[in-house]
Amino acid sequence: MFSLTEDIIFVAMGIAAILSVIFVVLAIITKDLVKATIFSAVQSTLYAFLLYLLMSPDIVLVYVAVSVGLLPLITLVLVKKVGRYEKV
């Protein structure tokens, strides 16, 4: 039903999706909020890759600018104001 190219694309999507889950977990369990922001940006990058493979370049363009560029910046500004390490 599917050609080899499509199979490769689906495998790449699967790998990106699983990796993104790992980075989400890392972002949640880490106590260092700067590291959490970086993990979340990596997860956003993987999501952008996923959206690109799903053939929605319109969404990729806005997603890269907002969630890899502007959102980590806002979060880092916030972290600078509230302190870097999460208290348990």
Added chain:
Amino acid sequence: MRRYRDVVFVSLPIITIALILIPTLLGAIGPLPPIDVRDLAKTYLYFTLDIYNKSLWAASPEAVTAIVWDYRGLDTFYETIVFYTAIIGCLALYREVVRKPDRSKGEGLSIVVKKATAIAMLGIVAVGASTVLHGMLTPGGGFQGGSIIAVAPVLAIVVFSRILVDYSKITYEKAIMLRNLSIIGIALTALAPLIISLGNAFIFQNQVKAYTTFSYPSSILDVFMGGSLWFLNLFEGIAVSMAFFIAFKVLLYTEETSKEVLIGEDYGY
């Protein structure tokens, strides 16, 4: 305790997905969409650039932009207004300090970083502008290009320090004015068919329709420009980039300047 929390954390999404998935597969939400739902997409793809049947076309090879601004222009207009209002809320919170230059006396990062960033900023603005202006030909459009352009002034604030941005030609008043003018531009582009043809057209009308004769120019030389889509993308791009610029300028104030707003409340004004 920690392990217990981790187990709950891992099992919660699994349970949630199962709770949604199993009833869906058993048919609890009614009949699922048929396989031929893709016909809708096909219809749009056929009609956006059908030069033989121009009754419903948008004169744009890019179907997404055509749907966003031509077929569903009002939706996008209201989204733009929501974004506009959200930024106004942000500015209203900081109304005491938005016009003042910041107190920081920083000199920015090193000369190497400054030079590299200056070159990168030019590239960012160029990519953003081409995304906005080619919105009717290639993927992208007003919001996408505007948010790409917005990264450049944010980089400038971080790398060159605020002093450059505070004393540059792009003042707060000018940014606000550009943003308001572009919103008016969007509204006028939507209403122009009605005004020019004295009510004998539709709002957000792009090309000529049955019963109405108004039509934006569909191409420049031999390139399709999508009629009103080009103007709408341009205004949206300016509005979004200016909105992000103002919002970040306000958010990146130093701590002392930000606190002036809070001190005001302590004294009861």
